Amino acid sequence: xTIPAGLRRTVLRARRDTGFLAxxxxxxxxxxxxxxxxxxxxxARTGNWLLTVSVSAVLVLLGTPVLTAVHRARxxxxxxxxxxxxxxxxxxxxxWASTARWLTATRPWRRIGYHLLLxxxxxxxxxxxxxxxxxxxxxxxxxxWSWALxxxxxxxxxxYPTQLPAYTAAGLLxxxxxxxxxxxxxxxxxxxxxxxLGPSRAQRLQERVDQLAVSxxxxxxxxxxxxxxxxxxxxxxxxQRLVSLAVNLGLAMATRPDLPSDAREVIARAHLExxxxxxxxxxxxxxxxxxxxxxxxxxxxxxxxxxxxPLPVRLRVDLEDRVAPDVESVAYFVISEALTxxxxxxxxxxxxxxxxxxxxxxxxxxxxxxxxxxxxAVGTGLTGLAKRVGSLDGAFHVSSPVGGPTTVTAELPCxx
Amino acid sequence: MRAVIAEDSVLLRVGLIKVLxxxxxxxxxxxxxxxxxxxxxxxxxxxxxxxxxxxPPGFTDEGVRAAMEIRRxxxxxxxxxxxxxxEERYAADLLxxxxxxxxxxxKQRVADVADFVAAVRRVADGGTALDPQVVAQLLLRRDSxxxxxxxxxxxxxxxxxxxxxxxxGIAQALVVSESAVAKHIxxxxxxxxxxxxxxxxxxxxxxxxxxxxxxA
Numbered sequence: 001x002t003i004p005a006g007l008r009r010t011v012l013r014a015r016r017d018t019g020f021l022a023x024x025x026x027x028x029x030x031x032x033x034x035x036x037x038x039x040x041x042x043x044a045r046t047g048n049w050l051l052t053v054s055v056s057a058v059l060v061l062l063g064t065p066v067l068t069a070v071h072r073a074r075x076x077x078x079x080x081x082x083x084x085x086x087x088x089x090x091x092x093x094x095x096w097a098s099t100a101r102w103l104t105a106t107r108p109w110r111r112i113g114y115h116l117l118l119x120x121x122x123x124x125x126x127x128x129x130x131x132x133x134x135x136x137x138x139x140x141x142x143x144x145w146s147w148a149l150x151x152x153x154x155x156x157x158x159x160y161p162t163q164l165p166a167y168t169a170a171g172l173l174x175x176x177x178x179x180x181x182x183x184x185x186x187x188x189x190x191x192x193x194x195x196x197l198g199p200s201r202a203q204r205l206q207e208r209v210d211q212l213a214v215s216x217x218x219x220x221x222x223x224x225x226x227x228x229x230x231x232x233x234x235x236x237x238x239x240q241r242l243v244s245l246a247v248n249l250g251l252a253m254a255t256r257p258d259l260p261s262d263a264r265e266v267i268a269r270a271h272l273e274x275x276x277x278x279x280x281x282x283x284x285x286x287x288x289x290x291x292x293x294x295x296x297x298x299x300x301x302x303x304x305x306x307x308x309x310p311l312p313v314r315l316r317v318d319l320e321d322r323v324a325p326d327v328e329s330v331a332y333f334v335i336s337e338a339l340t341x342x343x344x345x346x347x348x349x350x351x352x353x354x355x356x357x358x359x360x361x362x363x364x365x366x367x368x369x370x371x372x373x374x375x376x377a378v379g380t381g382l383t384g385l386a387k388r389v390g391s392l393d394g395a396f397h398v399s400s401p402v403g404g405p406t407t408v409t410a411e412l413p414c415x416x
Numbered sequence: 417m418r419a420v421i422a423e424d425s426v427l428l429r430v431g432l433i434k435v436l437x438x439x440x441x442x443x444x445x446x447x448x449x450x451x452x453x454x455x456x457x458x459x460x461x462x463x464x465x466x467x468x469x470x471x472p473p474g475f476t477d478e479g480v481r482a483a484m485e486i487r488r489x490x491x492x493x494x495x496x497x498x499x500x501x502x503e504e505r506y507a508a509d510l511l512x513x514x515x516x517x518x519x520x521x522x523k524q525r526v527a528d529v530a531d532f533v534a535a536v537r538r539v540a541d542g543g544t545a546l547d548p549q550v551v552a553q554l555l556l557r558r559d560s561x562x563x564x565x566x567x568x569x570x571x572x573x574x575x576x577x578x579x580x581x582x583x584x585g586i587a588q589a590l591v592v593s594e595s596a597v598a599k600h601i602x603x604x605x606x607x608x609x610x611x612x613x614x615x616x617x618x619x620x621x622x623x624x625x626x627x628x629x630x631x632a
Contacts, residue, residue: 274527
C-alpha cells in the first residue's frame with residue numbers, strides 16, 4: 001500500500017511543526033526563573049530588591065542576544081524561516097547621540113519584550129499543542145493501553161462498551177486537526193519573530209534597496225566589461241585577419257598585372273568585398289565599445305560618431321570634465337542609436353547633437369529633421385535605450401510627432 | 417629608404433612589409449609594441465616609421481604616444497599611424513607640434529596598395545597624409561568659424577587638400593579641371609583669410625595649422 005503524497009506531506013509537515021514547537025518550549029521559558037525570582041524577592045521584601053532588580057536586568061540583557069541566536073537557529077533549521085540579523089551600520093563619528101541612534105536602531109526593547117513577556121505565553125501555546133498531540137495519540141491507541149489501568153479507573157473511564165470506540169474516534173478527530181493547529185501556531189510564532197526579532201519593514205526594505213543598487217551596478221559593469229572584451233577580441237582577431245586578407249588581395253592585383261582578365265576581375269571583386277566587410281565589421285565593433293571613449297572621453301568619441309553618420313551633424317559638447325565611465329557609455333549609445341534612427345528610419349537631412357553638463361546632470365539631446373513618428377514603446381532600439389538610461393536612474397524622453405522633428409533627450413545623473 | 421614597422425598583429429605585419437617593399441622601402445626592423453619601436457628607431461634612425469595605434473599593453477593610444485615621442489626625440493622622422501578607427505583627438509595631438517612628415521590613415525587603406533604607397537612616400541618626403549575620415553572629423557568640429565562660409569564644393573576641396581593631395585590629385589578625385597581646382601583654392605584662402613602661398617605642401621600645412629589651432 002502506498003501512502004498518498006498529500007497525506008505524506010501533511011504528516012511530515014505536522015511532525016516538523018510539532019518538533020519546532022517542542023524545541024521552542026525551553027528557550028521561551030528561559031527567562032521565567034528570572035521573573036519568578038525577581039517577583040518573589042520584591043513582593044516578599046526579604047532581600048535587597050535594588051540588587052535583585054539590577055541583577056535581573058543584567059541577566060535579561062545578557063540573555064537576550066543568546067536567546068535571539070537560539071531562536072534564529074530554531075526558525076532557520078526547523079521550519080526554514082530566515083529571521084534576518086540586525087546589522088545597522090556603525091556611525092562614522094562616535095558621539096553620544098549617534099551611539100544612541102545606533103543602539104536604538106537595533107530595537108532592543110522589542111527583543112527584550114519578546115523573550116521576557118511573550119516567551120512564557122508562547123511556551124504555554126506550544127505546551128498546549130504538544131498536549132493536544134499527546135492526547136490524540138493516547139485516544140487513538142486507547143485500546144492498547146486501557147487494559148493496563150488499575151481496575152477502578154478502568155471501570156470509571158471505560159465502563160461502557162461504547163466508551164472505548166468513542167475515545168478512539170475523538171483521538172482520530174483531534175489527530176486530523178493537529179497539523180493545522182501546529183501550523184497555525186508555528187506560523188504565528190514566525191510572524192512574531194520576524195516582527196520583533198528581525199529588522200523592521202523599513203529597515204528590511206532599505207537593506208534590500210541597497211543590495212539591489214549594488215547588484216545592478218555590478219551587473220551593468222559586468223555587461224560593459226563583456227562588451228569591451230568582445231570588442232578587444234574582434235579587434236585583435238577577426239579585424240586584423242580581414243585587413244590582412246584585403247591587403248594580400250591588393251598586393252595580388254598590384255604585383256600580377258599579367259593575369260588573365262577574368263582572374264583579375266575575380267580578385268578585384270574579392271578585394272572590394274573584403275574592404276566592404278572591413279567597413280561593416282568596423283561599424284559593428286565600434287558600436288560595442290569605442291576604445292577612444294575609455295581613453296579620451298565622450299567628447300572625443302563623438303567626433304568619430306558624428307563624422308561617420310552619413311548626414312550633416314551639428315555637434316555641441318559642453319563638458320567641464322570627464323564623467324563616470326558608465327554615464328559616458330550610456331550617453332554615447334543614446335546618441336549613436338538616435339543618429340542611426342535619424343539616418344535609417346527618419347530620412348533626416350540633418351541632425352543636431354548637444355551634450356551639456358548642468359550641475360550634476362548630463363543632458364543629452366539629439367534632434368533630427370526627419371519624418372518623425374518614432375515610438376519608444378514600439379521600437380526595440382529606443383526601448384533598449386530607455387532601459388539603459390533607466391539603469392542609471394536617468395530620465396529618457398522621445399518627442400516625435402508624425403512629420404517630425406524627432407527629439408530624443410536623456411538626463412543622466414553624473415555626480416562623482 | 418629604411419623603414420621600421422610597429423604592429424602587434426604578426427599576420428598584418430607580414431602584409432605591411434610586402435607593401436612597403438613594393439613601395440621601395442627596406443624594412444630595417446619590426447616591433448610589436450611601443451618600447452620595441454622606440455628601440456628600433458634609436459638603432460636604425462629610419463626614414464619612415466609605420467605605427468599601429470593600438471598596441472600592448474593598454475591597447476588604447478600607445479602608437480600615438482610613441483609617435484609623439486619619436487618626433488620629440490628625433491625631430492623630422494616621418495611617421496605614419498595606422499588604425500582600425502581614426503580619431504580626431506589623436507590627429508590633433510599628432511599635428512599639434514609639426515605637421516610635416518605626418519600621416520594618419522585607416523588600416524583598410526593599406527589594401528589599396530598603390531594609393532597607400534603614394535601616401536606613405538608623400539609623408540617620407542615631408543608631406544602629410546590624413547585619412548578622409550580624420551579630415552571629416554576635423555571639419556565637423558568647427559562649425560562656428562570661417563569654414564561655415566565655404567561652399568560644399570570648397571569644403572570638399574579643402575578636405576582633399578588636408579589629406580595631402582596636390583592640385584592634380586584633387587582635380588582627378590573630383591573629375592574637374594586643374595584650373596577649376598586652383599580657383600576653388602584661391603576662394604578658400606580668401607575666405608579663410610590666409611595668404612596665398614605657392615609651395616604645394618606649405619599650402620596644406622597652412623590649412624592644417626588652421627584646423628589644428630583654431631579649436632573652439
